[in-house]
Amino acid sequence: GALVYQYPRRTICKSGTSMRMECQAVGFQATSVAWYRQSPQKTFELIALSTVNSAIKYEQNFTQEKFPISHPNLSFSSMTVLNAYLEDRGLYLCGARDLEVFFGKGTRLTVV
Amino acid sequence: GQQVQQSPASLVLQEGENAELQCNFSSTATRLQWFYQRPGGSLVSLLSNPSGTKHTGRLTSTTVTKERRGSLHISSSQITDSGTYLCAMGVTEGADRLTFGKGTQLIIQP
Numbered sequence: 001g002a003l004v005y006q007y008p009r010r011t012i013c014k015s016g017t018s019m020r021m022e023c024q025a026v027g028f029q030a031t032s033v034a035w036y037r038q039s040p041q042k043t044f045e046l047i048a049l050s051t052v053n054s055a056i057k058y059e060q061n062f063t064q065e066k067f068p069i070s071h072p073n074l075s076f077s078s079m080t081v082l083n084a085y086l087e088d089r090g091l092y093l094c095g096a097r098d099l100e101v102f103f104g105k106g107t108r109l110t111v112v
Numbered sequence: 113g114q115q116v117q118q119s120p121a122s123l124v125l126q127e128g129e130n131a132e133l134q135c136n137f138s139s140t141a142t143r144l145q146w147f148y149q150r151p152g153g154s155l156v157s158l159l160s161n162p163s164g165t166k167h168t169g170r171l172t173s174t175t176v177t178k179e180r181r182g183s184l185h186i187s188s189s190q191i192t193d194s195g196t197y198l199c200a201m202g203v204t205e206g207a208d209r210l211t212f213g214k215g216t217q218l219i220i221q222p
Contacts, residue, residue, distance in 0.1 A: 034209065038153070043198065044212040091153040095210070103147075105154035 002028040006104030020080040021107040023094030029074035030096035039090040114139045118213035131186040135199035143202040144175045144182045
């Protein structure tokens with residue numbers, strides 16, 4: 001079956017440091033990958049959408065300078081949170097699409 | 113921008129009762145998708161339908177696109193159904209850009 005793995009599942013980083021998270025599609029080829037964030041007490045917000053052979057599109061309030069994304073092939077994507085601060089804490093979800101969208105279990109980021 | 117409103121914010125029911133969750137959205141959606149968020153945060157996709165009615169097990173999703181609303185019906189609720197239910201809309205066919213509602217917290221009591 002189609003699965004999306006995200007790792008790490010949980011991570012803690014010091015304020016001002018950076019943290020990289022990964023998203024792996026298994027059993028299908030992800031033609032696009034969307035990264036979402038759920039901040040405490042909020043719903044999921046789309047950070048950016050990465051489509052094969054197209055530029056990565058960032059949503060308002062999210063920039064490549066802060067959340068650089070790599071999508072080198074149809075089964076893997078990574079995103080880094082640069083200079084993480086308290087407002088960056090939350091659950092980061094990766095959604096990978098083939099014929100439908102499959103979500104990973106997320107990476108929970110705590111900033112101390 | 114697009115908005116998704118879910119109601120009620122929370123719902124407490126006795127085991128065996130039916131649950132009705134509502135979702136209203138601000139733009140013409142080509143896809144409405146319901147998710148269950150586990151306590152640890154991971155999402156489980158429940159149903160996705162742009163219009164009409166779709167069933168799976170005890171779940172029924174109904175979307176009335178013209179009226180920009182959808183609903184999720186859970187019949188004969190069980191304690192294990194407790195959790196957060198999220199509604200998300202997509203505005204372009206095949207797009208991955210989902211806009212999520214804030215969710216309904218469902219609590220099923222014995």
